[in-house]
Amino acid sequence: MPGAISPALAQAAGAAPALLDVSLRINGTEHRLSLDPRTTLLDALREHLHLTGSKKGCGLGQCGACTVLMDGMRVKACLSLAALAQGREIKTIEGLAQGDELHPLQASFIERDAFQCGYCTSGQIMAGVACISEGHAGSPQDIREWMSGNLCRCGAYDHIVAAIQDAAAVSSSTQGG
Ligand code: FES
Ligand code: FES
Known part of the structure; x- marks a missing residue:
């Protein structure tokens, strides 16, 4: 499109990247968020949805404190982009118990x-x-x-x-x- 600048160019020029609409299914509930495309799944959980059970230990994929399940498989949420978790079933520690009954x-x-x-x-x-x-x-x-x-x-x-x-x-x- 004439006059449009690429996201990479905008970023290089110091402009904030455009927000991305993301829909995340977490513990059986759909959440719609507008996120910086670089937001990790861990930051989406903790900073945007206030699900703070998943912890940030290292932020580098080395400690496992941020582990959540994605379609039943464990993933390190600090290394996963929230935008790429769309359409997946995310389970966090907050969704493990059944009401008052612990897992x-x-x-x-x-x-x-x-x-x-x-x-x-x-x-x-x-x-x-x-x-x-x-x-x-x-x-x-x-x-x-x-x-x-x-x-x-x-x-x-x-x-x-x-x-x-x-x-x-x-x-x-x-x-x-
Ligand atoms: S916070 Fe350490 S592996 Fe994710
Ligand atoms: S780091 Fe303290 S209980 Fe594991």
Whole structure:
């Protein structure tokens, strides 16, 4: 279009990029947002939707504190663009319990005392839910391997592994496996 400048040129000239209309389905609810196209899924959740259960530990994909599920697969929300999450089913820690009933892994985290400061916990739980559904919770070694993307500065690893084992046992007994 004559006279139009490209977004890259506008950005180079210091202009704010045009906002993008984005529709995100989170915990079963559709949310419409106008976002800077560079907004990460984590910032959309925390800063725009005030779903602050997902944490920003490193912002670099290294700690796992921001882990959420996208179509049932774990992703690091700090590395995912919100605009690319359109049409996907996002689940965060806020959507895990059924009303007042905790998810079995949330319950086993409490039972096993699997956190200290709690900063890594929502990411650990979301990754743990995926670890179990992927079939990677068959042994403590498996769990350690498949949870290795989630760091805990408090070193609660033994308790986290025990909590995931407990929830995996509940899950296999309810599936008759
Ligand atoms: S905040 Fe996303 S991996 Fe650390
Ligand atoms: S409980 Fe503190 S970082 Fe994991």
